[in-house]
Amino acid sequence: MIDVARLAGVSQQTVSRVVNGHSNVGSDVRDRVEHAIAQLRYNRNAAARALATNRSMNLGVLSYSLPVHGSTMVLFGVAEEARRNGYATSLVSISAVDSGSIRAALDTLVADSVDGIIVLAPMSAAEPVLNGLDLDVPIVRFEQGSPGSSHAVSMDDALGARLATRHLLDLGHESVWHVAGPPGWMASDARRAGWLAELSAQHRTVNPEFMTVDWTVDSGYAAGLAIAENPAVTAVLAANDSMALGVMKALTERGLAVPGDVSVVGFDDMSEARYFQPGLTTIRLDFNEVGRVAVDRLLQLMGGEPAESIPAITPELIVRASTAAPR
Structure with missing residues (x-):
């Protein structure tokens, strides 16, 4: 710590405040200290700190x-x-x-x-x-x-589901169908509640959900096969991106275009979502x-x-x- 302080041109107390994450350090001073730490490859002694803090x-x-x-x-x-x-x-x-x-x-x-x-x-x-x-x-x-x-x-997963549902309705879809998350998860309940709330607020028909057993692509694929059999479905909100991918795969295999025949929205914005074919509209968390x-x-x-x-x-x-x- 003495070496870090000398290289950064600050006191040892300032170095201590930086490494302990205190906010009362100016950004320029913090940058100098962090640069000195990196340059000297300084590491705190975990055992000593545990003794000093009783943690x-x-x-x-x-x-x-x-x-x-x-x-x-x-x-x-x-x-x-x-x-x-x-x-x-x-x-x-x-x-x-x-x-x-x-x-x-x-x-x-x-x-x-x-x-x-x-x-x-x-x-x-x-x-x-x-x-x-x-x-x-x-x-x-x-x-x-x-x-x-x-x-x-x-x-606020419920708000996310409302945003997704509203987006699809604003595009002109009469209603939005939901590929639900598996039971027992708070996210499943919240996303379902948001979907229902937005449909209710816009006085749209609530259709039966497509139920799943887990969050996987396989579950979405199974739901997608059922969706492909129903020509009334034009817009789908899947409870996560993996299931949305499964839905899109099933629709494509059945000769339906996304979004030409069915628009699909996911949830989470996993890093791969932008590389789906087509790129997936989703809710970023x-x-x-x-x-x-x-x-x-x-x-x-x-x-x-x-x-x-x-x-x-x-x-x-x-x-x-x-x-x-x-x-």
Whole structure:
């Protein structure tokens, strides 16, 4: 730290403030310190810092269903923000969302002496279990579509579904059909609610949903085969981009054009969405921001700071070539 301070032309206290993420450092000074850190390849001594702060410098993460796009991206955001603040992360995954599995996973993390825990299990069944827990470490949860709270990071999935549905109706489609997300997920419920709310607000017909068992391309493909058999369908909102890809594949195989015969909108804006053929109109969700906000709030709780309600992260409609006016 002495070497970094000397190279940057600042005090050791200033270097300490920069590496600990304090905001009361000017941007030019911060840049000089970070450049000196990179040039000298300075690394903080984790053991020494843990002794000085009486912390393990380790954050626990409990996650369910890592293969799902949103969970993976949030986990990446958590790990990056934790690392930026000098923390390591310990991951425990669960294969079922029930009281026993959640309790056992949290006990494992607490036994590892983590300083706080982030729970990435946005399932309806997890909420009552987590609400009934009393742990010695603070917890921040990721809950899609839920109202904002001081201990949960949320995304306004319902608004995203309304934006997607409104886009299709504004193009001139009489109604919008929905390929629903699998049951039990907060995202499925919120996206369905937004779709229904927009159809109701515009006094449009609500048609039966195409149900799925998971978030995969296979589920979307199965729904797409059913959609292809119904000539009344001209516009579809799929509950995520993977299912939208499956829908588009099935429609193409059945001789239907996207968007010439059926317009398709996805959800999440996964990195591959723009490379679909045609490029997928979708709802962009900033999962990295979820991870950043979750870590920041957890550090606030660990520091005893007052925690106000966290505003839901706002979605964005991304219009590409998979939607058009009906013929």
